[in-house]
Amino acid sequence: TPASLGPFTVVLLGDNGVGKSALASIFAGASDSMGSECELYGGEVFEQTITVDSERATVTLLDMWDSQDEGSWTQEHCLQTGDAFIIVYAITDRSSFLRASDLRIQLRRQREADRTPIILVGNKCDLVRCREVSISEGCSSAAVFDCKFIETSAAMQHNVWPLFEGIIRQLCLRRDST
Ligand code: GDP
Ligand code: MG
Secondary structure, rough: OOOEEEEEEEEEEOOOOHHHHHHHHHHHHHOOOOEEEEOOOOOOEEEEEEOOOOOOEEEEEEEOOOOOOOOHHHHHHHHHHHEEEEEEEOOHHHHHHHHHHHHHHHHHOOOOOOOOOOEEEEEOOOOEEEEEEEEHHHHHHHHOHHHHEOEEOOOOOOOHHHHHHHHHHHHHHHHOOO
């Protein structure tokens, strides 16, 4: 088998309750490889080797962001170690959407002038009747902050793999252009 790219560290960010761990557990359950899993700093770390566009990439996914723990060492660690970020909000919770913009600003401040891939994720899109954030708001927020956008449902397993594949593609593209 050809050598795999990476390992890339991908960090999940976003308010508590938006579905980060639900997304991470789908990632952890990927069946095309033997993943590994461990606990670190009160969160979880998952490693998988995934094939995207016939390239193999090893991804370490960090699910340890605690939005209550403002300015903590763990938060600093997350912001500094990511090769890419997944910023999650729930489409049913406008405050989590506003928080996602704050996180984007915080990331840009902390890592100015780098081209770290970021995807803005509107999760819980199965809860159509409780929607507080429209698709077009999500889209335009991503455009303003110069990142990609996708709506997912961890509960329905909708768009979750396109999300992870998308971030891997961006990481591979960035590697190719340096
Ligand atoms: P975290 O705090 O960001 O890690 O959020 P969790 O993954 O623990 O999810 C918080 C709650 O939202 C749990 O009760 C999940 O079952 C639920 N949840 C997560 N994703 C979805 C989703 O896509 N749709 C629905 N309906 N519920 C979800
Ligand atoms: Mg969690």
